[in-house]
Amino acid sequence: MRKRIIVLVVLALAPLMLLAQRHQILPSELPEYSYGTWFNNQYQISLIITPNYIVIRNELYYYENIQKYNNELQFSCRVKDITKNFIISRLSPNNLFLDEGDKITSFKKSKFKNEKQIPEELVDVWYAKTNKILVKADEVQFADKSYLLDYVSTTNIKNYTMVVYNAGAYYLLHNSIGENGHYMNANFLEPFVFKKATFLQKNKNNIIVLAVLLLALLSFLLxxxxxxxxxxxxxxxxxxxxxxxxxxxxxxxxxxxxxxxxxxxxxxxxxxxxxxxxxxxxxxxxxxxxxxxxxxxxxxxxxxxxxxxxxxxxxxxxxxxxxxxxxxxxxxxxxxxxxxxxxxxxxxxxxxxxxxxxxxxxxxxxxxxxxxxxxxxxxxxxxxxxxxxxxxxxxxxxxxxxxxxxxxxxxxxxxxxxxxxxxxxxxxxxxxxxxxxxxxxxxxxxxxx
CATH class of the missing domain: 3.30.565.10 (Histidine kinase-like ATPase, C-terminal domain)
Structure with a gap:
C-alpha cells in the first residue's frame, strides 16, 4: 500500500520536476561557443547565432522566447508577422542539430571568424532596376540611408552573408555567383536582387564627361x-x-x-x-x-x-x-x-x-x-x-x-x-x-x- 502511494506521488510530481528543469534564458545567456556561423554538409551558411538575432536559411529572426532543457534549446522567434519555433539540440563547440519540426539538420561550426570589414570583392555599386546599393568596406548605402556592418561571414571565401543595421533594425544580405553573373540578395523591408554594376554603370559620370569633352572637341574640329x-x-x-x-x-x-x-x-x-x-x-x-x-x-x-x-x-x-x-x-x-x-x-x-x-x-x-x-x-x-x-x-x-x-x-x-x-x-x-x-x-x- 505504501509503495502505491509513493508511485502516485512521483507521477504527480513528475511534470513539476520537469518544469523545474526547463527554464527561460536570455539570448545573452546562450553558451558562448554557440555564437557564430554554422554550416551544413553542403558548406552553405544556414545558421548564424548572435545575442541580437538568429539567421536561419537566409532569413533573419528576432528572439521572443528561449527555453533551456538540459542540452536542448527551444526557440520562439519572429520575422515581421511570422513566428518560427525550432529546437537546437546536442549543442557543443563544434556540432549541433537544428529541429525545424519538418526536418532535422546537422551543422558544424565554421572556423572563419566574424569579419570586421566587408570583403573587397563585394565593395562596389549594385543595381536592381531603378534601385541601387553602394557597398563600402564597413557600411552599405541604400535609399539615402547608411547601414553599418554588424556581421559578415563565409565558408568558402566566395559566398558571403552580411548583416547590417540602422536605427536598431537588422537587415540581411548575401551574395551569389552563378553563370548569369554576380548578384546580391537584400531584405530592406522588401526583398531586392541587385546585380553587380557593369563598366558602363560604374563609369556613367566619367563617360558623360568624356562624351561632353569629345563632343566639344568634335565641334571645335568641325x-x-x-x-x-x-x-x-x-x-x-x-x-x-x-x-x-x-x-x-x-x-x-x-x-x-x-x-x-x-x-x-x-x-x-x-x-x-x-x-x-x-x-x-x-x-x-x-x-x-x-x-x-x-x-x-x-x-x-x-x-x-x-x-x-x-x-x-x-x-x-x-x-x-x-x-x-x-x-x-x-x-x-x-x-x-x-x-x-x-x-x-x-x-x-x-x-x-x-x-x-x-x-x-x-x-x-x-x-x-x-x-x-x-x-x-x-x-x-x-x-x-x-x-x-x-x-x-x-x-x-x-x-x-x-x-x-x-x-x-x-x-x-x-x-x-x-x-x-x-x-x-x-x-x-x-x-x-x-x-x-x-x-x-x-x-x-x-x-x-
Whole structure:
C-alpha cells in the first residue's frame, strides 16, 4: 500500500520536476561557443547565432522566447508577422542539430571568424532596376540611408552573408555567383536582387564627361574644318574670278577684234550698209555678252550658246565655213548653268588652227547633250587636225596652249570647289577613223554646282 502511494506521488510530481528543469534564458545567456556561423554538409551558411538575432536559411529572426532543457534549446522567434519555433539540440563547440519540426539538420561550426570589414570583392555599386546599393568596406548605402556592418561571414571565401543595421533594425544580405553573373540578395523591408554594376554603370559620370569633352572637341574640329573649307572656297572664288578675267582677256584677242572691225569696215566700203549694220550690231552684242560674263562664274546655257553663235557669225565675215549648234531636247537651256566662256576658246581654236588651214567645205559642229550627272559638249571640226597643227608649229600655237591651260585650270578649280569630275579631252579624228580629218574636243561638266 505504501509503495502505491509513493508511485502516485512521483507521477504527480513528475511534470513539476520537469518544469523545474526547463527554464527561460536570455539570448545573452546562450553558451558562448554557440555564437557564430554554422554550416551544413553542403558548406552553405544556414545558421548564424548572435545575442541580437538568429539567421536561419537566409532569413533573419528576432528572439521572443528561449527555453533551456538540459542540452536542448527551444526557440520562439519572429520575422515581421511570422513566428518560427525550432529546437537546437546536442549543442557543443563544434556540432549541433537544428529541429525545424519538418526536418532535422546537422551543422558544424565554421572556423572563419566574424569579419570586421566587408570583403573587397563585394565593395562596389549594385543595381536592381531603378534601385541601387553602394557597398563600402564597413557600411552599405541604400535609399539615402547608411547601414553599418554588424556581421559578415563565409565558408568558402566566395559566398558571403552580411548583416547590417540602422536605427536598431537588422537587415540581411548575401551574395551569389552563378553563370548569369554576380548578384546580391537584400531584405530592406522588401526583398531586392541587385546585380553587380557593369563598366558602363560604374563609369556613367566619367563617360558623360568624356562624351561632353569629345563632343566639344568634335565641334571645335568641325568649326575649324568649316572655317578651312570657307577659306578654301573663298580662295577658289578669287582664283575663279582671276581665271574669268584671264579668259575674258583671252577671248578679246586683238587679232579677232581687228579682223572683225576690218571686215565690217570692208562691208561699209563696199556700200553694203545693211550687212555692215547687222554685223556691227552682232559685234556690239557679243562685246556686251562677254563683258557681262566677267561678272559671274556661271551663266545660263542659253547665254553661252548665244555668245558662241554671235562669235561664229562674225568669224564668217572673213572665213567661209558652215556651222551647226545642236542642243538635246531634254536640256533646259534657261535653267542649266555652265562656267562662262569655257566652250568659246575651243570654238575659236577650231576655226583658227583647223578650218583656216583648209581651202573648202569647212564645217564646224557644237553639240550639247547630257547623261544622268553630266553635261557633255562636243566641238568638232573637219580641219587639219590637232596632230598636224602641232607639227606645223603655227605662229598662234603658243596662244592656243595658253587658252587650253586656262580652260584646264578652270576645270580643276570647278572640281575642287564643287567636288565634281569635270574634264576635257582633245582627240585627232584620224585616230578613230583614218578617213576623217579634224579635231574633236569633249568637255564634260557637272549638271549641278
Amino acid at each position: 568649326l575649324k574644318w568649316q572655317i578651312a573649307i570657307t577659306k578654301k572656297k573663298e580662295h577658289s572664288k578669287r582664283l575663279f574670278t582671276e581665271m574669268q578675267l584671264k579668259s575674258f582677256r583671252s577671248q578679246m584677242n586683238p587679232h579677232f577684234l581687228f579682223n572683225a572691225l576690218s571686215a565690217i569696215q570692208n562691208l561699209i566700203n563696199q556700200g553694203d550698209n545693211e550687212r555692215a549694220n547687222h554685223y556691227l550690231t552682232e559685234f556690239s552684242q557679243l562685246m556686251r555678252l562677254t563683258l557681262d560674263k566677267t561678272e559671274s562664274g556661271l551663266v545660263s546655257l542659253t547665254d553661252e550658246i548665244e555668245s558662241i553663235r554671235k562669235y561664229l557669225e562674225i568669224e564668217k565675215l572673213r572665213l567661209d565655213f558652215e556651222y551647226q549648234i545642236i542642243i538635246d531636247d531634254a536640256i533646259n537651256q534657261d535653267e542649266l548653268e555652265i562656267p562662262a566662256m569655257l566652250v568659246q576658246p575651243f570654238v575659236e581654236n577650231a576655226i583658227i588652227h583647223g578650218l583656216k588651214e583648209i581651202d573648202a567645205n569647212r564645217t564646224l559642229s557644237v553639240e550639247f547633250h547630257s547623261d544622268s550627272e553630266n553635261l557633255i559638249c562636243l566641238v568638232t571640226d573637219n580641219g587639219i587636225g590637232v596632230n598636224t597643227a602641232k607639227a606645223q608649229k603655227q605662229p598662234d600655237l603658243n596662244r592656243n596652249k595658253y587658252g587650253l591651260k586656262l580652260a584646264e585650270d578652270r576645270i580643276r578649280l570647278i572640281n575642287e570647289t564643287y567636288n565634281t569630275n569635270a574634264k576635257i579631252s582633245i582627240l585627232d579624228r584620224s585616230e578613230k577613223d583614218k578617213a576623217e580629218t579634224g579635231t574633236e574636243v569633249k568637255i564634260i561638266m557637272p549638271l549641278r554646282y
